[in-house]
Amino acid sequence: MSISDIKSRMINDKNLPYPGWNDIITRCNRKLSMLDPDYKILQIKEKFGTLRYYYHTDVKTFSIREAMDRYVRQAEIESSKTCEFCGKEGKLIKCKMAWMKTRCDDCAPSDAVTLESL
Numbered sequence: 001m002s003i004s005d006i007k008s009r010m011i012n013d014k015n016l017p018y019p020g021w022n023d024i025i026t027r028c029n030r031k032l033s034m035l036d037p038d039y040k041i042l043q044i045k046e047k048f049g050t051l052r053y054y055y056h057t058d059v060k061t062f063s064i065r066e067a068m069d070r071y072v073r074q075a076e077i078e079s080s081k082t083c084e085f086c087g088k089e090g091k092l093i094k095c096k097m098a099w100m101k102t103r104c105d106d107c108a109p110s111d112a113v114t115l116e117s118l
């Protein structure tokens, strides 16, 4: 199970521009593909500083769909604590260049303020 498996499921944009989140995405993909081996990824992107993982499944069983949604939410929560660049522990920041990002101290721009301090 790897990045190439993830890309083969992506039906639109095959971009994974957040190297620090690749482990989170890989884990999420592994769990979802165990529940539905044929599921598809519509889009993986960042919004308000955290991961968004949009997928499609033809599985109709409610409990399975619910479990898939739960794994996606877990991945989104994990991404809010993981630097999108390097994968180290990070936090949500705000800076001049961007509205919100998840970065570690090393990858955060010098003008960044953490959201807790606002």
Ligand SMILES: [Zn+2]
Residues within 6 Å of the ligand: 083, 084, 085, 086, 087, 088, 103, 104, 105, 106, 107, 108
């Ligand atoms: Zn970092």
